Amino acid sequence: MNRNIFLYCIALVLPVFMLSSCEKLGEKKPSSNNVYLKGYEYIRNISELEVEYNMNILTNLYPEAASIKEKATLGVNIYTITYKTSFQGKEIMASGLVSVPIGDGPFPFMSFQNGTNTLHDKAPSKDPNGELFLVLETIASTGFVIAIPDYLGFGVSDTMFHPYLDKESTVQTVMDMLNATKELVNRDNLDVNTYDDLYISGYSMGGWATLQLQKELETSASPGFNLKASACGAGPYNLLFINRYILDQVTYPMPYFVGYMLNSYKELGYITNSLSEILNGTYASLIPSLFNGVNDGAAINSQLTDNVSELFTEEYQNGFNSAPAYSSVRSALVNNSIDAWDIATPLMLFHGEGDTFVPYQVSRNMYDDMIELGVSTDKVQLSGLPGGGHQEGILPFGIASVLWFIDVK
Template sequence: MENKSLNRIIYLLILLFCFASCHNLFDDDDDDQPVSEYLVTYEMIKSYTPTQIEWAFDNLFSGYPELMTIKDKFNLGLVVYKISYNTVLQGKDEVASGLVCIPMGEGPFPLLSYQNGTNTEHSNAPSVNPNRDLYLMLEFISSAGFVISIPDYLGFGSSDNIFHPYLHKESTVQSVIDMLRAVEELAQIRSVQLKDELYITGYSQGGWATLQVQKAIETQHSNEFNLEASAPAAGPYDLGYINDYIRELTEYPMPYFLGYICHSYSNLEVMTTPMVEIFNEPYASKIPDLYDGSKSGEAINSELTTVISDLLTQNYITNFETDGTFSSLRSALESNSISAWHTSVPTKIIHGTSDAFVPFEVSQNLYNDFKEEGAGDQVELIPLNEMDHTGGIIPAGLISVLWFLEISND
């Protein structure tokens, strides 16, 4: 898939949004009213008619033959809501937010939760920037008959007053599951009938979050959610492995990932290691100000360095595994990684074989571990041949959606 095709899609999606902004399918006098146990507020922000959806396929998706073969399934109008909902971070009540896409029709509709990838900008949260190309594409998927939940994650949207707990298992799982509960309450309020089917997927950080949520649902919430299938993609499932991988490199193209993890764990007080023990100056002193929600990952990278020996202290590079200085970080990486289990949920682990940000071996190792745990044919590894981290986003999404449609329509 060429970049010019993606650029054309983005341009036309923006044009379509302009049409959608001028037309609401119905008025909603109940917006922004506190309701229910989890749902705090909801606001309809835009809608699309079936005619606009048809236009989108004719003008946007002709370069994606996989989608064109199921064009007839994308025939419903849809409404997009911004919601806020109750959740918890380390025992403290918080109000998080996200986007919800609801198809127009009789239903019942299955529920799909999409966990987005690493974001450092408050302005790029799903509920803040619902016109971003990726979120627009997800909205159109709703026209195939899915109610779609897209969490902002804590630290973004309505909770941008707190620091995002990046790659923190407990709060991520809690916020995603609480949003699913809020979406169910919204569906009830709007008289939308839901199928007893949940599908989950996500990419990069979102792939990691998807697998964390899958395990939590299977082990703790199976009576509440009927998880039909899971498609985690390019996730950093084994944080210790990735840390070792980076320490052994001469250069790493995404140094802001490292700073994000360490700053997150420091804020959460699950890591007590001083930044100066991990990062060389001037980078150690820069890190707290770099992650203030105003800078992109690219901008943060430009303030750091890709040269590992310049970025990280020599003691960290050579003695991380044994030096007591790093014991709290070792523990945090281990406790926020995810190990295989005997899953009963059909799972596709998707990953680009040329990924230099999150190495393909992370998914290969996890797949092997699932097999050792007796998961059998329930888990499948889908290599995206010669695709890097960025190039795998759309193919992984297509694989996931087509698979979910196949299962849901059986």
């Protein structure tokens, strides 16, 4: 209900603000000194008046956002960027959305990793006025330069498949987006006063991507940013655990998550089994054509089944845990999961306690494993969203994480 009210209010007034502030100037060629940034385009300005309007709606629906509203005092310029990254050893172009506050600064950086998406026209750079992205653009008015990567398979790279839940390409794409964003705002291009503190956040698949990014930043030589805080919401951190959880259910409400992952891992060459060895024939034959950038999750779900025993083959249900025939599936899930480690950066794990898509226990296990490794409760915290389901938790998570970032900042 709250989400529908927010969308309705924004839809009523957004065209008015856009008429007065939208001034697309076309693709800009950045400085030749850049390594990552290949192009950028000014989309529009969010005025201080529009920021105030958006925050009034948000605080009416979520009173806890009042502390954010107090800090949201700046106008914001919105850009899309194209940048260089790599995939399977080859250079490729990627894209994303960047929100830049207008003011003296200096401003730190924030990277937001969005959740599971199958629609090309809902990628951040293609849908800058989408509800979640509009909220994030408004949050930039508190003094963060916010980068939101499209991920490969979306934006300028939408002719390729999306490597869903692939650790290597996801981390590479997000890191290169951050480096390109830093080049965008430097003195050779927009000349915005920034400093290297970085805050990272994401929900669902984006929560998984954020924790993968945190581990990469902490355990590899990645100079250029000073990671200050990480907020991860409802991420599928342990894919092996989730697969076992799904197989233990009578029904699973989001079969397209399963199909998306299997399709990705087949394309990447991680799984040697045919899809028909994992999914029953009718569904196995459908999978490759369903993820075409046009079908949304609901449309894909309608072509599959939520009945677990009908979706998966009997052999897979009985043999997944130990049968040699399914060793490549187990390896793919393990290799793209996240093991707990002795974190160096404060981490908040958020998860709806009523989540049936990605069970709360996944975050609980990550938290417990980190505590067992000696991580202090000052460093890692677990915040359950009482009774909250997966979809209902998105905006409450976003508000809570930004409030925490502002406090840390």
